[in-house]
Amino acid sequence: MPGLTPEEWSAVQLSLRVALLSTAVSLPFGLFFAWLLARRDFLGKGLLNGIVHLPLVLPPVVVGYALLVLLGRKGAIGAWLYDTLGVTVAFKWEGAAVASAVMGFPLMVRAIRLSLDAVDRRLEAAALTLGASPVGVFATITLPLALPGVVTGAILAFARSLGEFGATITFVSNIPGETRTLPLALYSYTQVPGGDGPALRLAVISVVLAMAALLASEVLARRVAARLQ
Amino acid sequence: MVFAAASTASAIQDVIALYGARGAVVASFAASSALARQIQNGAPADIYISANPRWMDSLAGAGLIEAASRRDLLGNRLVLIAPADSPVHVDLSAQPALDSLLGDGRLALADPAHVPAGLYARAALEALGLWPAVAGAVAPMNNVRAALVLVERGEAPLGVVYATDAAITDGVRVAGVFPESSHPPIVYPAAIVAGRETVAVRAFHDFLFTDAARAVFAAHGFVVE
Amino acid sequence: MIEVHVSGAAGAFRIDAEFTVTEGGVTALFGPSGSGKTTLINMIAGLLRPERGRIVVNGAPVFDSQAGVDIAPHRRRIGTIFQEGRLFPHLTVRANLVYGMNRTPPAQRYVGLDQVVDMLGIGALLTRRPATLSGGEKQRVAIGRALLASPRLLLMDEPLAALDAARKAEILPFIERLHRDIDVPVIYVSHAMDEVLAIADTMVLMAEGRVVAVGPVEEVASRAGTGGLGHAETVIAATVAGHEPEFGLTRLAAPAGALRVPRLDRAVGSMVRLRIRARDVSLALSRPADISVLNILPATIESIDDHGDGTVDVTLDIGPGPRLHAQITARAVHDLALGPGARVHALVKSVAIDRYSPAPPSQSSDSGT
Numbered sequence: 001m002p003g004l005t006p007e008e009w010s011a012v013q014l015s016l017r018v019a020l021l022s023t024a025v026s027l028p029f030g031l032f033f034a035w036l037l038a039r040r041d042f043l044g045k046g047l048l049n050g051i052v053h054l055p056l057v058l059p060p061v062v063v064g065y066a067l068l069v070l071l072g073r074k075g076a077i078g079a080w081l082y083d084t085l086g087v088t089v090a091f092k093w094e095g096a097a098v099a100s101a102v103m104g105f106p107l108m109v110r111a112i113r114l115s116l117d118a119v120d121r122r123l124e125a126a127a128l129t130l131g132a133s134p135v136g137v138f139a140t141i142t143l144p145l146a147l148p149g150v151v152t153g154a155i156l157a158f159a160r161s162l163g164e165f166g167a168t169i170t171f172v173s174n175i176p177g178e179t180r181t182l183p184l185a186l187y188s189y190t191q192v193p194g195g196d197g198p199a200l201r202l203a204v205i206s207v208v209l210a211m212a213a214l215l216a217s218e219v220l221a222r223r224v225a226a227r228l229q
Numbered sequence: 230m231v232f233a234a235a236s237t238a239s240a241i242q243d244v245i246a247l248y249g250a251r252g253a254v255v256a257s258f259a260a261s262s263a264l265a266r267q268i269q270n271g272a273p274a275d276i277y278i279s280a281n282p283r284w285m286d287s288l289a290g291a292g293l294i295e296a297a298s299r300r301d302l303l304g305n306r307l308v309l310i311a312p313a314d315s316p317v318h319v320d321l322s323a324q325p326a327l328d329s330l331l332g333d334g335r336l337a338l339a340d341p342a343h344v345p346a347g348l349y350a351r352a353a354l355e356a357l358g359l360w361p362a363v364a365g366a367v368a369p370m371n372n373v374r375a376a377l378v379l380v381e382r383g384e385a386p387l388g389v390v391y392a393t394d395a396a397i398t399d400g401v402r403v404a405g406v407f408p409e410s411s412h413p414p415i416v417y418p419a420a421i422v423a424g425r426e427t428v429a430v431r432a433f434h435d436f437l438f439t440d441a442a443r444a445v446f447a448a449h450g451f452v453v454e
Numbered sequence: 455m456i457e458v459h460v461s462g463a464a465g466a467f468r469i470d471a472e473f474t475v476t477e478g479g480v481t482a483l484f485g486p487s488g489s490g491k492t493t494l495i496n497m498i499a500g501l502l503r504p505e506r507g508r509i510v511v512n513g514a515p516v517f518d519s520q521a522g523v524d525i526a527p528h529r530r531r532i533g534t535i536f537q538e539g540r541l542f543p544h545l546t547v548r549a550n551l552v553y554g555m556n557r558t559p560p561a562q563r564y565v566g567l568d569q570v571v572d573m574l575g576i577g578a579l580l581t582r583r584p585a586t587l588s589g590g591e592k593q594r595v596a597i598g599r600a601l602l603a604s605p606r607l608l609l610m611d612e613p614l615a616a617l618d619a620a621r622k623a624e625i626l627p628f629i630e631r632l633h634r635d636i637d638v639p640v641i642y643v644s645h646a647m648d649e650v651l652a653i654a655d656t657m658v659l660m661a662e663g664r665v666v667a668v669g670p671v672e673e674v675a676s677r678a679g680t681g682g683l684g685h686a687e688t689v690i691a692a693t694v695a696g697h698e699p700e701f702g703l704t705r706l707a708a709p710a711g712a713l714r715v716p717r718l719d720r721a722v723g724s725m726v727r728l729r730i731r732a733r734d735v736s737l738a739l740s741r742p743a744d745i746s747v748l749n750i751l752p753a754t755i756e757s758i759d760d761h762g763d764g765t766v767d768v769t770l771d772i773g774p775g776p777r778l779h780a781q782i783t784a785r786a787v788h789d790l791a792l793g794p795g796a797r798v799h800a801l802v803k804s805v806a807i808d809r810y811s812p813a814p815p816s817q818s819s820d821s822g823t
Contacts, residue, residue, distance in 0.1 A: 073334075074383040090384055091335050091368055125501050126540040128527040130554030130603050136528075140553075144544050170375065173368040174340055191262045191343035193287060228544045 004205075008198055010177050011185035012205060018093055018181055019161035022100035023154050026108060030153060034112035035138065056106040060166025067099060067171040095172035096179045100164045104157030111156055115149020116142065145228060148221040155217035159210050182206050230273055231256040231433075232264040234280035234417065235372050236346065236391050237303070240449040241278070244442045251436075252429050260372050261345050268293055268422060275425040276434055278302060278417055281345030285418045294420040302437055303417035304452030306392040307349055309405035312383045319405035321357060328362040330387060335368040337379040337388035345415075346373035350389035353412035377401065391415070393450040417451075456481070456607065456639060460507030460517075464493045469504075469663040475656050480633050482650040482671065483643040485660035491643045494660070495611045498641070499534045500527030511607050512639075531562075533605030537612045539592040541584035547595050548580040554603025563604045565636060570598045573635060574628055590621035594628060601636065608633075608640045614649060626652055651675065651689065651727055651810040672727065676776045686732035686767045686779040694724045703748075703804065709775035714748045715807045727810040732767060734806035735780035738799045739790055749802040753778060755794050760784060768792070770800055 004012070033052055037045065055063050071078040073090045082088045089095035119142050127137045143150070165183040172179040174188060186202040189195035231254060233241050238258040245254045257264070257274070265284040268274050269291065277294065279285045288294050311317045319325045327336070339347035347369065354360040370376045373390050380388035381400035388401075395403050421434055436442055443453045461470040469490040475481045483491045496502035498509055500516065503524065509517040511532065516525045533554070541550050552567060571577050574594045584592060593613055600608060610629070614622045630653045633640045644650055650657060650671065657674040659667040667674045675689035692708035697717065704718040706726060718726065741750060753770035756777060760766045766787055770778040778800055792798070 068378075068382065068384065072382060072384040120540075122536070122538070122540055123542060125527075126534070126536060127542070127553070128501070129499050129530075129532065129534040130599065131528050131531070131557035132553070133528050136557070141542060169371050173335075173337075173370050173375075173379075175335075175367070175369060188340065188342050190266075191260075191340075 003201065005198065007176060008185065008202060011180055011182050011202065012209075014093060014096075014177070014180065015162055015182040015209075018096045018100055019158050021094065022097040022104065022161045023108075023158045025097065026101040026105055026157060027150075027154055030105060030108040030112055030157070031143075031150065034109045034116055034153075035142075037109070038113045038116035052109050053106045055103045055167075060103060060164070061170050063102060064099060064167035064170025067095075067102065067167065071095070071098065071171075089172075091172050091175060091179065093172075093178055096164075096168050096181055097161075099167040099171050100161035101157070103164050103167050104160035107160055108153040108157040111149050111153030112146065113149075115146040115152075118149075119145045147228075148225045151220045151224060152217050155213050155220070159213040159217075162206065162209050162213065182209075231276045231278065232268065232272070232274040233258055233276075233278040234261045234264070234345070235259055235374060236280055236305070236393055237278060237417065237451075239397065240393070240446050240451060243445045243449070244437065247441060247445060248433060248436055252433060254433055260339075262343050274422050275427075275430045276419065276421055278419045279345075280305075280415075280417055281348065282416055282418055283345070283348075285420060289420075293423050295423055295426055296420075298421040298426070298431075298434060299418055300420075300438065301416045301454075302419040303446055304454075305415040305417070305450075306409070306452065307346075307353055307389060307407040307412060307415065308392045308395050308403045309407070310377070310380050310388045310390055310395050310401040311386060311404040312380055313400050313402050315386065315402070315404070317387070317404045321359075321405045321411070322408050324358065325405075326362070327359050327387070328366065331363065331366055332386065334386040335366050336363050337368045337370060337376040337385035338390070339373040339376055340369040340371065341367070342369070344372060346376075346389075346391060346394075349412045349415055353389075353407045356411040357407075391450075396450040455510070455513060456641070457508065457510040458494070458498060460494070460497050460504035460509065462493075462497065462502070462504035462506070464496070464502055467493065467663065469493050469497075471660065471663065471665045473658045473665050473668045475639075475658075475668075477655065478637070478639045479655040480640045480642050480653050481656040481658060482654035483641055483658050483660060484645065484647070484650055484674075485666075486645055488662075489660040490663040491645075491660055492611055493663075495534070495609050495641070495643055498607075499532050499609055500525065500530050531558075531603070531605050532607045532609060533600035533603050534609045534611065535593075535596050535600045535613045537615050539584075539589075539596040539616075541587075541592055541595055541599070543584050545584075546580065547576065547582050547584065547587070550584065550595060551580075551599050551602055554599060558604050565601055565604060567602065570601050573632070574598045588621075589617050590624050593617065593621075593625055597625075597628065597632065601632070601638075605638060608638050609643075610640060611643045612645070613642075614644075614646070622649075629653055647675065647687070647729070648808075651729055651808070672776055675729075676779070686781060688728075688730045688732070688735075688776055688778050690728045690730070690776055692726050692728055694718065694720050694722050694726060696722060710772035710778070711751050713802075713807070714804050715809055716804060718809055718811060720811055724811060729808035729810065730778065730802055730806070732779040732781035734802060735770075735778060736801040737768065737780055737782060737786070737790070737792070738801060739796075741799050742801070745801070746803075747801045748804050749807075751778070751800045751802070753798055753800045755792060755796045755798060757794055758787060758792065770798070772800065 037049055070076050071089060073082055073088050089098055124137050124141055127141045163183055169184055174180050174184045182202055186199055189199035233256055235258045241256050248254060261279040261281055261284045265288055268277060309319055338350045341347035341351035368385055373394055376388050377390050377394050379385040381398055395401055419437060421430055446453050455476050457474045459472040471494055485491055497504050506519045515523050516530045517523060576594050579591055614625060642654060654671050657671045658665055659674050667677055672689045672691045690708050692706040695705045695707040697704050702717045703714050706713045706715060751772050753772045756769045756771045758766050758768050764784050765781055766784050768780040772778045
């Protein structure tokens with residue numbers, strides 16, 4: 001890409017990779033929790049809803065610290081993962097993806113839940129009487145009809161990941177080429193005298209990527225909705 | 230309103246408490262670079278205490294401080310820390326194999342690109358010929374306290390922080406001390422922001438340099454002349 | 455054989471219903487809006503759980519609160535056709551049709567796609583989307599879809615309610631023929647007597663969440679008009695005795711006597727169901743002569759029910775079979791000094807008699823007025 005130094009280009013690529021992984025991994029969870037909140041009543045439902053939305057209202061640094069405590073190499077869950085499976089996300093781009101996934105989760109769940117609520121439950125009942133199991137109903141009726149919202153939720157989470165800073169830098173630090181995503185690189189450049197040039201370039205790229213993601217979300221959602229008519 | 234480097238936080242709070250009824254003083258702590266930016270953008274700071282002369286020079290060059298009020302307030306030492314339960318001892322002037330000590334872990338430090346503590350750490354490691362071995366295994370954090378937390382939690386086996394930071398918590402122990410010759414002197418200049426001098430501001434600024442205040446700084450591990 | 459005995463609630467509405475149907479064919483679930491018909495259907499389909507009770511279909515229980523049986527709706531193999539059709543908007547007509555069939559093991563399928571498409575005349579619609587179909591077309595596809603899942607029991611919840619008269623007339627024959635071509639029991643929910651008389655054999659009368667009566671259509675339908683459930687009417691079963699083609703009339707033999715009705719295109723001996731509204735029945739003390747009315751039946755007044763609004767409902771014994779209901783003015787009762795036991799003649803105009811007769815297999819049905 002013209003005009004970008006290797007470090008800047010590395011930050012862009014890393015951001016895209018992190019955003020893709022975080023969106024792909026959180027999608028099944030987003031679907032599950034959105035379905036749970038949209039279709040089921042249970043004790044503690046309000047609490048679950050609150051927890052899902054926490055990353056939206058907590059300071060990102062707090063979320064990052066919580067991730068450190070839970071998933072760091074010595075963390076409550078991270079230690080078990082490392083000792084038992086030899087797997088860790090600390091100081092790795094996968095950890096940045098986890099931070100992005102957590103921060104984008106509320107946006108994804110909200111969008112998907114909204115579209116699930118809009119699916120006519122009488123259609124689901126009809127599918128049951130035709131012999132489709134509850135899982136089959138979800139896969140063949142509910143999900144296809146809720147697809148516009150799912151697409152929107154995924155792209156929102158993707159775009160959120162492109163801008164994710166506080167939780168990432170607190171959890172996996174600012175390692176060039178590994179965890180220095182676009183926002184972290186941008187921030188670093190702003191902290192160095194004379195770094196305004198690269199900072200501006202990266203800012204422009206951030207805006208372009210985010211706009212592209214949001215526009216794609218618009219177009220895709222509309223196209224999917226048209227196919228349902 | 231005092232803008233002071235994060236690493237001076239608890240010491241400054243104690244000094245303010247000591248100042249007591251003589252006047253109301255409020256302090257804001259952050260990375261020296263962030264504070265300098267804020268002052269550049271017109272933040273209502275009266276006194277600026279930086280962890281690094283560079284940022285003070287930058288402000289002075291822009292005419293943003295009362296040049297006559299600038300004095301070096303504190304000094305500090307750079308130390309290598311490890312988690313409290315780690316037995317590691319390192320003689321930093323003897324070419325230790327830091328990379329093998331790190332294993333597959335990382336060296337926690339403040340971002341060497343722009344945070345003063347990080348800049349000092351990198352300078353010291355380079356001067357001792359240790360930087361190339363560890364450059365690929367660092368965990369650059371947003372500020373030096375975050376690096377401290379990493380080591381305290383055991384997420385990083387080693388870290389480089391100020392001696393004053395290591396003194397805050399029992400969760401880390403000093404594994405080695407960087408020779409003063411390995412890095413530029415860690416100096417904390419203090420100055421009054423241009424156009425903010427009043428009797429009250431000058432009074433507190435002077436108080437910082439009294440024996441009573443100095444005793445407090447020394448108790449926190451700072452080097453005072 | 456279908457046995458239903460449930461009690462439960464849907465929101466604030468309570469239902470406590472019990473009925474058993476031993477013959478196959480079409481069972482109508484009849485009653486005014488809010489009488490619990492849809493709630494009951496949802497319970498049979500498994501979409502709503504009763505608090506207590508037992509539901510047995512063809513000898514196998516699908517719900518039994520005492521035995522702890524509650525088969526999930528997708529395993530009951532009970533097809534349901536809803537008032538709104540509920541076709542899946544994101545699938546083509548063909549995909550909708552085979553949705554249930556694909557989930558039915560081949561060994562249990564008793565109908566095929568071509569057969570059902572032919573029967574319902576929806577071949578031209580297969581590649582279309584539900585949004586582009588008319589109301590009548592949607593319902594035909596909905597019927598086909600439920601049928602193709604080869605259900606053991608077919609529930610129809612007011613399938614024609616959302617259609618205009620022309621569409622209803624278009625689809626009723628399909629439903630009527632359907633249960634004869636394909637031997638599956640049907641429970642047909644409706645609040646329209648027309649539909650019920652056209653296709654049902656058995657009738658379950660419901661009111662306020664309870665079953666008021668169960669029995670052959672002719673018996674129960676007559677009761678449907680009394681007790682505040684609607685206007686009194688009489689339903690009689692008769693057979694075709696002969697035709698008078700020069701006058702365009704058909705002679706019918708009913709237990710009460712001979713009746714003449716406008717021409718009915720059926721063979722002699724065919725079964726016909728007649729519906730006579732009480733307001734179309736007049737009374738005379740002596741047998742009138744020189745009168746246009748062709749149907750004059752001797753009768754004895756059994757009871758007189760004063761509605762308090764100037765009209766009365768007179769229940770007449772016309773011999774074997776259901777009672778005949780006449781609605782006349784209170785004044786007439788007074789002037790003619792009518793009372794229980796009085797012998798009168800009931801007059802019914804031929805053109806006022808509704809005839810319902812299932813069509814022979816090769817013809818379309820004629821449910822005329």
